[in-house]
Amino acid sequence: MDADLQNAxxxxxxxxxxxxxxxxxxxxxxxxxxxYSGDAKKVAESQRQxxxxxxAAEEAGSEGLPSTAAGEHRAxxxxxxxxxxxxxxxxxxxxxxxxxxxxxxxxxLCILEIAKVKNAVRAARIGRIxxxxxxxxxxxxxxxxxxxxxx
Amino acid sequence: xxLSPFLIALLTNLASFTFGNAVMLAIGAAMLAxxxxxxxxxxxxxxxxxxxxxxxxxxxxxxxxxxxxxxDVGVQTGLLPLLMLVGxxxxxxxxxxxxxxRLAIYGAAVQLGIFGILxxxxxxxxxxSDAASIGTIGALSGPAAIFVTSRLAPGLLAPVTVAxxxxxxxxxxxxxxxxxxxxxxxxxGRHLGNTPPPVSRVVRLAFPxxxxxxxxxxxxxxxxxxxxxxxxNLLRESQVVNLLSPPTRYALIALAAxxxxxxxxMLMEAASFLSLATLKxxxxxxxxxxxxxxxxxxxxKLLSRLSKSRVNPFISAxxxxxxxxxxxDTPPAGGNTKPTAGIPIDAIGANAASLxxxxxxxxxxxxxxxxxx
Numbered sequence: 170m171d172a173d174l175q176n177a178x179x180x181x182x183x184x185x186x187x188x189x190x191x192x193x194x195x196x197x198x199x200x201x202x203x204x205y206s207g208d209a210k211k212v213a214e215s216q217r218q219x220x221x222x223x224x225a226a227e228e229a230g231s232e233g234l235p236s237t238a239a240g241e242h243r244a245x246x247x248x249x250x251x252x253x254x255x256x257x258x259x260x261x262x263x264x265x266x267x268x269x270x271x272x273x274x275x276x277x278l279c280i281l282e283i284a285k286v287k288n289a290v291r292a293a294r295i296g297r298i299x300x301x302x303x304x305x306x307x308x309x310x311x312x313x314x315x316x317x318x319x320x
Numbered sequence: 321x322x323l324s325p326f327l328i329a330l331l332t333n334l335a336s337f338t339f340g341n342a343v344m345l346a347i348g349a350a351m352l353a354x355x356x357x358x359x360x361x362x363x364x365x366x367x368x369x370x371x372x373x374x375x376x377x378x379x380x381x382x383x384x385x386x387x388x389x390x391x392d393v394g395v396q397t398g399l400l401p402l403l404m405l406v407g408x409x410x411x412x413x414x415x416x417x418x419x420x421x422r423l424a425i426y427g428a429a430v431q432l433g434i435f436g437i438l439x440x441x442x443x444x445x446x447x448x449s450d451a452a453s454i455g456t457i458g459a460l461s462g463p464a465a466i467f468v469t470s471r472l473a474p475g476l477l478a479p480v481t482v483a484x485x486x487x488x489x490x491x492x493x494x495x496x497x498x499x500x501x502x503x504x505x506x507x508x509g510r511h512l513g514n515t516p517p518p519v520s521r522v523v524r525l526a527f528p529x530x531x532x533x534x535x536x537x538x539x540x541x542x543x544x545x546x547x548x549x550x551x552x553n554l555l556r557e558s559q560v561v562n563l564l565s566p567p568t569r570y571a572l573i574a575l576a577a578x579x580x581x582x583x584x585x586m587l588m589e590a591a592s593f594l595s596l597a598t599l600k601x602x603x604x605x606x607x608x609x610x611x612x613x614x615x616x617x618x619x620x621k622l623l624s625r626l627s628k629s630r631v632n633p634f635i636s637a638x639x640x641x642x643x644x645x646x647x648x649d650t651p652p653a654g655g656n657t658k659p660t661a662g663i664p665i666d667a668i669g670a671n672a673a674s675l676x677x678x679x680x681x682x683x684x685x686x687x688x689x690x691x692x693x
Contacts, residue, residue: 177442177451180688181435187539187688188435188681192428195676198530199421202523211518212419257668258413283413283668311415312518 253290253316255309259283263305266316270298278316279303296320333379340590341377347593348373348585351482354489362489364574365462365581369482372585391583395477398470400580401463402548405679407573408463409552410561414527414676416669418519422623427673429619431681433611434458438685441604446597449473452689454601456682457484458608460491461675464545464682466580471541472689478587479598481580483605491609524557535680541690542683549679620670 203209262280266272272292279290299319303309348370355366372387394400417423434455441451453469453476465484469477528550536543555561561569587593 173448174439174442176692177439177448180448180452180685180692181439183688184435184438184681184684185432187684188428188431188677191680191684192424192677194534195424195427195531195673196421198534199418199424199527202526202530203418203421203519206520206523208419208519208523215419215518257416311413 251318252314253278253292253318255281255311255313255315256288256290257281257283258311259288259309261303261305261307261309261315262287264301264303266298266301268298268300269319272296272298281309281315290315294318336379338590340594341379343594344377344588344590345374348377348588351486351585354486358489360489361573361577362462362485364577365481365485365584366489368578368581369485369585369588372582373588374585376586376589387582387586390579391586394579395466395583396470396474398467398544400576400583401466401470402544403576404463404573404580405461405467405545405548406552406555407570407576408675409528409549409554410556410569410572412549412553412556412672412675413668414553414557414672415519415524417672417676418523418527420669423669423673424677426616426619426623426670427675427677428681430612430616430674431459431677433608433615434681434685436611437604437608440607441600444600444604446600447473448692449689450476452685453480454604455608455685456480457487457601457605458612459678459682460484460488460609460612461678461682462488464679466584467545468682468686471686475592476597476601478584478593479601480605481584482588483602487605487609521557525554528554528557531676535683539684539687541687542680545679545683545686546676549676616674 200209203212259281262282264279265277266279272278272295274292274295276292277289278292278298281288281290296318297320299317301316303313303315309315351366351370351373353370355363355370390400417427437458438448438451438455441454442448446454449472453465453473456465456468457480459465462481462484466477466481469480473480532543532547532550535546564571
């Protein structure tokens with residue numbers, strides 16, 4: 170085996186292990202930061218809510234409305250959030266609803282571009298939209314209020 | 321009055337036009353067409369590069385002018401690719417990654433292909449420094465590839481850059497296919513919640529500073545690359561970037577990309593570009609890309625399965641959204657079959673992870689190759 174190939178193999182093996190180590194290290198670093206700032210609890214809570222919503226959605230029918238009794242029950246038990254929040258920072262491309270609109274479970278409320286990917290923000294519950302706080306072209310920050318329900 | 325010296329001189333210019341120049345004009349035109357037809361951030365580099373390629377192959381001479389200056393000061397020193405990374409860092413949100421730290425593993429896994437390509441390129445007769453530069457094409461971070469190449473193999477700047485950016489601009493089309501292949505309709509419809517992962521400002525500010533600190537300690541050669549990205553992110557999280565209006569936040573990355581594109585285009589002379597080596601670089605780059613995409617597909621699928629759906633299956637496709645300049649315009653949620661399927665927060669986190677680890681892996685490659693020589 171010539172010297173170049175030996176060199177390349179050494180670089181590849183070291184590089185592979187160091188990249189993997191960097192991944193593990195960053196994982197640990199971020200986990201520590203989360204733990205010490207107290208954010209870990211908040212993240213766990215948001216994940217719990219997420220899996221509840223997921224179960225509700227899995228029981229919902231293809232029309233987007235809870236089709237089974239269990240699904241309806243679960244959807245009814247969900248926190249009746251008054252606010253629609255931006256899930257991540259991005260730019261509003263379009264708004265699909267206006268104040269006083271009745272929205273169905275899962276209806277598209279607006280399109281938010283995050284990291285250059287278009288995403289629909291959908292209604293997490295049935296209700297009436299009270300006010301729309303954003304317009305197409307607005308840059309929004311994570312957690313910013315996009316809309317408020319009035320009922 | 322004798323006009324013949326003038327005419328002869330002009331005809332000599334024409335006579336120096338070779339068949340190779342004609343081929344390069346076609347390649348320049350193809351780059352222009354790709355940049356114009358698939359108009360996205362990669363176009364900022366591809367259009368000026370195509371134009372530069374056409375200029376230089378039609379005999380444009382610029383021995384000491386603006387274009388040479390941009391190349392000497394901006395490309396050979398690594399300044400412009402680093403500025404592009406600062407600009408990219410100012411646009412990327414590490415919030416979703418910080419909320420789900422395990423995604424760092426995904427980011428590392430999808431970079432492993434670049435080391436395989438390094439070995440393969442050496443087997444195929446490249447010098448290890450050249451091979452390392454070729455490997456970085458697969459990291460899907462154009463600026464990182466250019467920086468590493470400018471340090472290790474300045475002679476390969478043109479083919480490596482053109483390969484990296486051409487593949488990146490074609491990627492979104494591949495990505496939709498990966499989403500369809502790696503997820504079932506049921507998974508695509510999975511509800512992901514509209515709840516933003518809450519990460520406090522202290523964590524967001526501490527993260528770039530701490531990572532820059534550790535990388536500088538362990539791999540000083542890699543530090544400029546990683547530090548540039550993290551500086552951009554620190555500017556974002558400290559809300560300094562907010563002093564700029566949203567459209568002008570793209571100004572830094574756009575300006576750097578345009579100048580870089582022009583300089584790279586001017587390096588695409590037929591005599592040096594049209595060679596078997598260029599063809600091999602394109603093939604190896606494509607292979608590296610395919611390798612990393614496959615790894616992303618498998619690791620994303622594995623993580624999603626292991627975590628019992630707590631990790632979004634869409635992360636398989638997120639390497640294709642690699643934020644630097646590879647972004648596309650197709651929604652990865654191509655099959656939102658169920659109503660509440662929301663924003664793939666994990667995919668955005670995994671994307672940020674693959675960007676950060678891609679830059680780190682490219683930096684490590686640079687560090688290790690410099691040590692070896």
